[in-house]
Amino acid sequence: MDEAYESSNGAMKVLVILGHPRSPSLCSALANAYENGALAAELEVKKIDLGAIDFDLDVHPISPREQPLEPGLEHALQLIKWADHITFIYPAWWGVGPARLKGFLDRVLLPGVAFRERDDGRFEGLLTGKTAHLITTLDMPPWVYRFIYRAPGHNAMKRSALGFCGITTKRILALGPVKDSEPVRRAQWLEQARGLGFSLRNGASSYTDRFTTKLKSWLKALRLQFYPMTWMAYTVGALGAALISENWNLWVYWLGYACLFFLEAATVFTNDWFDYDSDRRNRNYGPFTGGSRVLVDKNLSFRELRVGIVMSLMAAAACAGLLVDDLAGNSDVPIVILIMTILGLGYTAPPLKLAWRGLGELNVALTHSFGVILCGYIFQGGELNNPFPWLISLPLLLAVMPAIILSGIPDFEADKQAGKHTLVDRLGPGRAALLAMILAAAAPLVVLFIKDQPALHGSFQGLLPLVLPHVFLLGFLTYRAWSQQRLCDRIDGLMVASLTYIIWFGLVPLLHLK
Known part of the structure; x- marks a missing residue:
């Protein structure tokens, strides 16, 4: 100037x-x-x-x-x-x-x-x-x-x-x-x-305007569009445990979800913090890719976001402490909370920085399938040696992976410039999209093999007629974006299709178990 x-x-x-x-x-x-x-x-x-x-x-x-x-x-x-x-x-x-x-x-x-x-x-x-x-x-x-x-x-x-x-x-x-x-x-x-x-x-x-604007900025930073799937998977795990033990603790259910909510909030805040260099270079960001952009657009300062990270972790720790007290004697509770905290923060925060090493996609898929289902299951008194949480989580993991992989494709150039070696960076956008489609097709195949297992209590009945057309839709949208050389542009329609695909693997079991 x-x-x-x-x-x-x-x-x-x-x-x-x-x-x-x-x-x-x-x-x-x-x-x-x-x-x-x-x-x-x-x-x-x-x-x-x-x-x-x-x-x-x-x-x-x-x-x-x-x-x-x-x-x-x-x-x-x-x-x-x-x-x-x-x-x-x-x-x-x-x-x-x-x-x-x-x-x-x-x-x-x-x-x-x-x-x-x-x-x-x-x-x-x-x-x-x-x-x-x-x-x-x-x-x-x-x-x-x-x-x-x-x-x-x-x-x-x-x-x-x-x-x-x-x-x-x-x-x-x-x-x-x-x-x-x-x-x-x-x-x-x-x-x-x-x-x-x-x-x-x-x-x-005005004071009202500033308050409203700041509130909108924090809601934007939370990225609430991704939370329903966490709640759904957590509830499936909790209902699965209650089905076996015939014991439902509503207080523990909401306390456990609050702990996960605050952990997820801390995770998305740290993502914005440590991905700032990539986000500010990103020209293909959208509602599902490129971070929340609250730092890039100066809606929030680094200091405010740091306060948000600390407050979220403090709230998660308080909920975790109450859970451990209420579920005294269950040694699995603190272990699973600790693992979820490490994996959540380790997505972009040092020293793990899993997303920068090509492991971020697997990390998100694990935490949003096995991780949250096991939390719901264990918090309601479920035993780890029961096959239910492991069997019901596997198709969900395979369904989550395509959305996470595809979300990294529009960020490819910015991530590469920032030195962030995501899975898309290692494979290239075309191979990454192909892997996403293979995993999307693998999810219903796994369901086909395991749906009649007694441990699942018929949780996947009626799922295949819903997901098979969705797989074809995903394949068509991905091929069209690839053939038109638009994979690395904004792919909002494809992202909506891949994220709604996940919902079937939580919603159908939820309706059967409720």
Whole structure:
């Protein structure tokens, strides 16, 4: 960043952009009031008056990058990069805004600066972390503009322009109707604008907004989309033990699941921490691949995530302690909890770093099949020498492996650059996809051989008619992605198919055992 635009005192850097083509005007008065409020809050403020800048409003080449910026626009672009917070003040003419404001956005929100196109054809905003306020004047009551006309200008600015580039609009102040408004009313609007500028002393977000945003970030970091399978497998193990012992301890059941939940939370948090180098390089991330990205997108800090790891481990330890007390005399309980903790954290955390050595996929499959089923089984008084938990876990392990392997394929290039030698890195994307399909097909074959074992109590009855069509679907989607050379792109559809495939191996036994 140009040194001329560095903040001198570490305060929030605020850029006020006046979009009205004429001055003086009500909008220019609002811009001055907003600027005075921000200055009173001891913030660093700079202002751009679009009416005072000489520039061509139209983009003439195919791409705006090919059109040289006029000095005023070059200066404005540097200020946009400099700013932490940007406020646009303009009249909503024809429901949208002045042509000068639209032309300004066309010229300065450049590809490679404000956004970029990813390899998979999707777009990514490059101005993330910045916030915005919008102050607009209307010739109609604000409620009419919002509810009758559905606020077209606000939506265009908030979502299509600023949001597309990664800027989060925190507040929209709509003022009107302007026509025939009394001086007293205009004075009230000016005070509102000044107050909005002054409110930045506590940040662009209100306390409620900050709390909600932080809560969403923690939920995103937890990656809750992967937890139902853990619960399902754990419950299958618990019901299997209760079926034999005819003893069901509800308190122990929920305590055991809470222990696993907090262990899984600590595991996904450590994954984000130790996979940061790979995640920040990843251009093919999606809801099921590439981590939660809370660190990459700066939704959470490393310090906050470290606190989350510690708190999750403390909660898991507390639940484990209660379990050991309640199940005193069962020496298998602390052993299985310790093994699950080591394998969970060892997925990416040193010294094991199993995912970095090509063992992460097997680790996840083991913990989410044998591991959680044995926990549910042992916590409800089951014996390790009983064949039930071992037999029912084997097909589940084979069903989990394809999803874990496939999830590593879009991350292949980023992992390779970061020095993370996953199974996909060792085999290559094509062979890894083939192995995933072989394992997916092996799961129902194993079921075919073991489903009539007395120890399983008919848990797999009715499973094959459900999973066999699913295997063919997985094979088709994988072949299509491979033939179209899209395996290393985002494969959200294939990931959904592979993850829902796992569900059958937990849901069918669960329904039989309940």
